[in-house]
Amino acid sequence: MKPPTYECIYSKGNVRITVSPTCSPDALMLLTNTIYGTSGPRYQSISQESKIKDITHAHFFELTEDQTVVGTYCLSGRVVKIAEGTVDSFYGRLLAVNPSFAGKGYGSLLKREAVRFIERAVSQPHIFYSYLEESNSRSMRISNKENFTSIGLLEAIVFSRLYPKKDASVVQLQDEEFASLLPVLQETYKKYTLVHFDQVFYNQHYFVWKEKGKIIAGVQANPVSWRIVDMPGIGGKLIMHVLPHIPVLKQLINPVQHRFLALEALFVQPGYNHVVIPMLESVLHHFQVSSALYLLDTHSPLMKQLKESGKLGIMNSLKQHIHTHVMAKTNGISIGQLKQYPDQPIYTSAFDYT
CATH class of the missing domain: 3.40.630.30 (Gcn5-related N-acetyltransferase (GNAT))
Structure with missing residues (x-):
């Protein structure tokens, strides 16, 4: 070489x-x-x-x-x-x-x-x-x-679960299925700009919800590890200095080595929004982590959908609202x-x- x-x-x-x-x-x-x-x-x-x-x-x-x-x-x-x-x-x-x-x-x-x-x-x-x-x-x-x-402008959504549960409907997308899913993602994000799927399916970490063999929803999940030095605001102080010392809640965050997922390319078929939260929870279970981060355009329909679910978990309530x-x-x-x-996302x- x-x-x-x-x-x-x-x-x-x-x-x-x-x-x-x-x-x-x-x-x-x-x-x-x-x-x-x-x-x-x-x-x-x-x-x-x-x-x-x-x-x-x-x-x-x-x-x-x-x-x-x-x-x-x-x-x-x-x-x-x-x-x-x-x-x-x-x-x-x-x-x-x-x-x-x-x-x-x-x-x-x-x-x-x-x-x-x-x-x-x-x-x-x-x-x-x-x-x-x-x-x-x-x-x-x-x-x-x-x-x-x-x-x-982008805003972070944090999804967290203390004890994430696995759902049998959630599986990793297989290599031979990647090509057939791309047109679905292209249709989902046709109204967005700066769209590229170069790193979707990265490390074969795309997960889908299947019913009777049909793909209903999916999401890319990348494992990430950070050492968190500081987080501003009252919520940040609680996350950094209180949660790690509470027996049950400490598994939500470890500032020394915080393991979480970064999400991308979420899609769901019309009429199946109810499967998104259990799908995300199952993906957390797969990687044995307690939280996932999704940075979304503030005008993205996904932002509204996830916020209105009301089931994001405690970490989203504590985080500071900082725009990117x-x-x-x-x-x-x-x-x-x-x-x-x-307003185009x-x-x-x-x-x-x-």
């Missing part, structure tokens, strides 16, 4: 930025030690290494000072369905700068040069986008500085071509938001 190449795209004094299709060991170490978030929830990803290897069409940018990796950023390429056809897109993720080098503008420099590299290499039209928590003031400043615009912005920058295409109308990928 040939070693990865690192093309230099920026050099000034003792600072260099390189791009490569793979993440270097030094950048991986930086990401492993990074604590995400500012005034909102602050967490550290424990399951970073295995997931990084599965990022599609990745461009890893590294900033070095005196040959020491102090910053990293990744743009993941994919084709997304938008209001008017499809377009090449690049999802921004894993922006991290060593705290010892904070205040030098390296985060902004990394993002600017990464975007410029793609703009030079890829013909128009294309777009850049990312999910940024409203409370992450540093990343929001960097995005605004680089002419990214908020095109939608979908920040986008377009080249050769207008924002109006991305969204036909302001944006599709969210669990692989991207965790």
Whole structure:
């Protein structure tokens, strides 16, 4: 196997930025030690290494000072369905700068040069986008500085059960069934924008509810592990400092290693909304975890459906309502071509938001 190449795209004094299709060991170490978030929830990803290897069409940018990796950023390429056809897109993720080098503008420099590299290499039209928590003031400043615009708001739904039960109707989708389900998902999300199913069926973790051999509902569930450093608000304090010490409730969260599921591509056939909650509960049981996170557009019909179920569990009641912005920058295409109308929901990928 040939070693990865690192093309230099920026050099000034003792600072260099390189791009490569793979993440270097030094950048991986930086990401492993990074604590995400500012005034909102602050967490550290424990399951970073295995997931990084599965990022599609990745461009890893590294900033070095005196040959020491102090910053990293990744743009993941994919084709997304938008209001008017499809377009090449690049999802921004894993922006991290060593705290010892904070205040030098390296985060902004990394993002600017990464975007410029793609703009030079890829013909128009294309777009850049990312999910940024409203409370992450540093990343929001960097995005605004680089002419990214908020095109939608996302909100987290948390589904939890102390003792999740398995339902015999819920099974993992088999390899040979994947292709036949894609048209169903395409129909379900035909009114959404930024739709792509590149990471649906990731690790064969798509689960379906079947009745008499017919698929009634389904959802992708990705296991995730975080070390939670802090959560704001009264609910956050209860989650961090009270629940872990209550004998029955402590299994809902372990701040040192919180295991949960990230959800994506939920669908249900008309007239069967009642199977969604028991399906989600059965998926929790499968992975032996107590909660699942679903980041949804505030205008998504799924958001209304899940909230109105009234059966999400205690964790959703305690979480702070923090919005996440979908920040986008377009080249050769207008924002109006991305969204036909302001309330058009944006599709969210669990692989991207965790």
